[in-house]
Amino acid sequence: MNAQTLTPQKMDDLLQSPVVLSQDKILVIDDSPCLLAAMLRKYGYTVVTETDSHRAHGAVLDQAPDLILLDINMPGADGYSVCTTLKASAQTRDIPVIFVSARNETVDKIRAFQVGAADYVSKQFQFSETLVRIETQLNQRRLQKRLIASEAQAREKSEQLTRALAQIQETQSQLVHQAKMSSLGQLVAGVAHEINNPVNFVYGNLTYIAEYTEHLMELLGLYQQALPEPTPEIEEKIEEVDLEFIEADLPRLVGSMRVGTERIQEIVRSLRNFSRLDESDLKSVDVHQGLENTLVILQHRLKASGDRAEVNIVRSYGDLPLLECYAGQLNQVFTNILANSIDALAEKRKQASDDGAVEAPQITIETKRVGLDHIRVVIADNGEGMPESVRNRVFDPFFTTKDTGVGTGLGMSISYQIVTERHRGQLSCESGLGQGTRFEIELPLRAAKHGPMAENRYGNTGSQAVTPIGVSVGEFQQAS
Numbered sequence: 001m002n003a004q005t006l007t008p009q010k011m012d013d014l015l016q017s018p019v020v021l022s023q024d025k026i027l028v029i030d031d032s033p034c035l036l037a038a039m040l041r042k043y044g045y046t047v048v049t050e051t052d053s054h055r056a057h058g059a060v061l062d063q064a065p066d067l068i069l070l071d072i073n074m075p076g077a078d079g080y081s082v083c084t085t086l087k088a089s090a091q092t093r094d095i096p097v098i099f100v101s102a103r104n105e106t107v108d109k110i111r112a113f114q115v116g117a118a119d120y121v122s123k124q125f126q127f128s129e130t131l132v133r134i135e136t137q138l139n140q141r142r143l144q145k146r147l148i149a150s151e152a153q154a155r156e157k158s159e160q161l162t163r164a165l166a167q168i169q170e171t172q173s174q175l176v177h178q179a180k181m182s183s184l185g186q187l188v189a190g191v192a193h194e195i196n197n198p199v200n201f202v203y204g205n206l207t208y209i210a211e212y213t214e215h216l217m218e219l220l221g222l223y224q225q226a227l228p229e230p231t232p233e234i235e236e237k238i239e240e241v242d243l244e245f246i247e248a249d250l251p252r253l254v255g256s257m258r259v260g261t262e263r264i265q266e267i268v269r270s271l272r273n274f275s276r277l278d279e280s281d282l283k284s285v286d287v288h289q290g291l292e293n294t295l296v297i298l299q300h301r302l303k304a305s306g307d308r309a310e311v312n313i314v315r316s317y318g319d320l321p322l323l324e325c326y327a328g329q330l331n332q333v334f335t336n337i338l339a340n341s342i343d344a345l346a347e348k349r350k351q352a353s354d355d356g357a358v359e360a361p362q363i364t365i366e367t368k369r370v371g372l373d374h375i376r377v378v379i380a381d382n383g384e385g386m387p388e389s390v391r392n393r394v395f396d397p398f399f400t401t402k403d404t405g406v407g408t409g410l411g412m413s414i415s416y417q418i419v420t421e422r423h424r425g426q427l428s429c430e431s432g433l434g435q436g437t438r439f440e441i442e443l444p445l446r447a448a449k450h451g452p453m454a455e456n457r458y459g460n461t462g463s464q465a466v467t468p469i470g471v472s473v474g475e476f477q478q479a480s
Contacts, residue, residue: 024045024046024065024066024067024138024141024142025045025046025047025048025063025064025065025066025067026040026045026046026047026048026065026066026067026068026069026134027047027048027049027050027059027060027063027065027067027068027069028040028047028048028049028050028068028069029049029050029051029053029056029059029068029069029070029071029074029079029082030049030051030069030070030071030074030100031051031071031073031074031075032051033049033050033051033071034049036069036100037049039127040134043131048063048065051074052075052076053074053075053076053077053078053079053081053082054076054077056070056077056082056085056086057082057085057086057089057092060086060092060095061091061092065095066095066138066141066142067095067096067097067098067134067137067138067141068086068095068096068097068098069098069100069134070082070083070097070098070099070100070117071099071100071101072099072101072103072108072112073101073102073103079099079101079112080111080112080115083097083099083112083115083116083117084115084116086116087115087116093116094144094148095141096118096119096137096138096140096141097116097117097118098117098118098119098120098121098133098134098137099112099117099119099120099121100121100123101120101121101122101123102122102123103122104122108120118137118140119133119136119137121133166397169397170397170413195264195268196265196268199261199264199265199268200265202257202261203258203261203262203265206254206257206258206261209254209257210251210254210255210258213250213251213254214251217247217250217251220247266296267296282324282325282326282447283324283325283326283327284322284323284324285322285323285325285327285330286320286322286323287320287323287330287367287375287377288317288320288367290327290330290331290334291334291365291367291377293331294331294334294335294338295313295338297335298335298338298339298342301339301342302342307350308346308349308350309348309349309350309360309361310360310361311342311345311349311361311362311363312360312361312362312363313362313363313365314362314363314364314365315365316364316365316366316367317365317366317367318366318367318368318369319369320367320368320369320375321369321375321445323375323443323445324445324446324447325423325443325447326418326422326423326447329418329422330418330423330443332414332415332418333415333418333419333427333441334377334379336411336412336414336415337379337412337415337439338363338379339411340411340412340437341363341379341380341381341383341437342363344381344383344384344385344437345361345363345381345382345383347383347384348361348382348383348384349361359382361381361382361383362381362382363379363380363381364378364379364380364381365377365378365379366378366380370442373444373445373446374442374443374444374445375442375443375445376440376441376442376443377440377441377442377443378438378439378440378441379438379439379441380436380437380438380439381436381437382436383436383437384433384434384436385431385432385433385434385435385436385437386431386432386433386437387432387433388432390431391429391430391431391432394412394429395412395413395415395416395427395429396413397413399413415427419441419443422447423443423444423447424444424447425441425442425443425444426440426441426442427439427440427441427442428440
């Protein structure tokens with residue numbers, strides 16, 4: 001570098017038009033950087049130096065400069081190699097590089113720009129021009145940083161808006177679903193109540209009908225003994241009504257009516273227990289009763305019909321204490337999972353019906369106590385299972401593999417929230433193609449009635465409670 005032409009006095013004379021200088025950090029990579037660094041410091045720049053080209057990349061990472069002044073001729077790797085390395089690194093590629101070299105050939109400048117230089121200054125320079133070039137690159141670097149920061153803020157705001165929109169949509173859907181479930185629950189409870197009264201009336205009178213029928217049969221027998229030879233008119237009527245068949249079938253008919261009304265009473269009782277409108281608060285319940293009530297509600301989907309084989313239910317119930325829970329919501333979880341299992345077995349039910357050699361469709365329900373204060377409910381099917389891509393999203397809101405208009409993708413998401421947020425439990429899914437699907441529910445025996453919501457699996461702190469209390473089998477077939 002020509003030191004004779006760069007005295008302080010001459011530099012001051014060159015700066016006839018003032019240049020507004022910044023205090024950004026400049027890294028000088030040169031085997032003899034002292035003079036250039038001293039001149040830059042004179043004008044207020046923060047300057048660091050590096051003389052070893054092999055340590056240049058590490059120095060850039062450590063110092064994080066706003067601008068790099070790079071010499072070409074250095075021991076070891078030359079400036080072109082250093083610049084190539086810097087531009088190849090994601091951490092350093094955006095830092096502008098100005099080559100400062102004694103070379104002044106066009107080919108040298110072209111090569112410098114080819115490896116990523118922002119500018120090229122010959123060491124036979126006027127310092128005022130060099131300051132302007134440095135400030136130009138620093139200004140561009142500042143603008144670039146602002147642009148990057150602005151883009152990052154825009155992306156963050158966009159992500160926040162996207163998350164907020166998703167949360168609003170989820171909340172809205174949950175509120176609609178909750179209102180729908182509440183209305184359905186009230187409808188179910190009301191229908192169950194209306195059915196229950198006449199059924200109880202019929203069932204209560206069946207005892208008297210059976211008694212009266214028995215008395216009439218006894219009286220008829222006495223008449224037959226007293227009048228062994230009935231009149232022709234009576235004989236004709238006996239043959240017309242087939243009295244012998246009536247005597248044999250009437251007790252059976254009364255017995256069938258009793259069985260039928262008992263079955264209706266069982267269904268009504270299951271509906272009332274399932275909806276549990278009077279149990280919206282925490283209450284100690286028998287989990288097995290909830291499972292059996294759910295199976296009663298879904299019984300029509302388990303039976304063989306048309307081209308579908310029957311779904312076998314294998315129970316493996318352990319000795320469980322009463323569970324403190326929101327019973328209606330827990331029944332909803334059981335219904336969602338069992339309904340999905342029945343859907344998953346649809347193809348196997350057809351194959352089993354067509355070919356007896358195919359493994360029969362089966363759902364296994366297992367319960368057991370875990371430790372002193374938890375229980376576990378496992379519901380597994382022997383269907384085709386799910387690929388990992390589906391299994392990983394099975395609890396995501398609005399995710400469904402069903403056809404458009406059939407499923408809303410909320411059933412399993414709401415089930416997850418009921419178990420994890422409402423009951424502080426765990427709900428997991430294990431599945432693989434050809435391996436069936438297994439849902440595992442683990443619940444504490446005593447649930448916390450109040451307290452802040454735990455952070456859910458989507459990273460949001462739940463502020464709304466999911467409190468659907470009613471159920472409709474058709475609704476759950478479409479909701480999950």
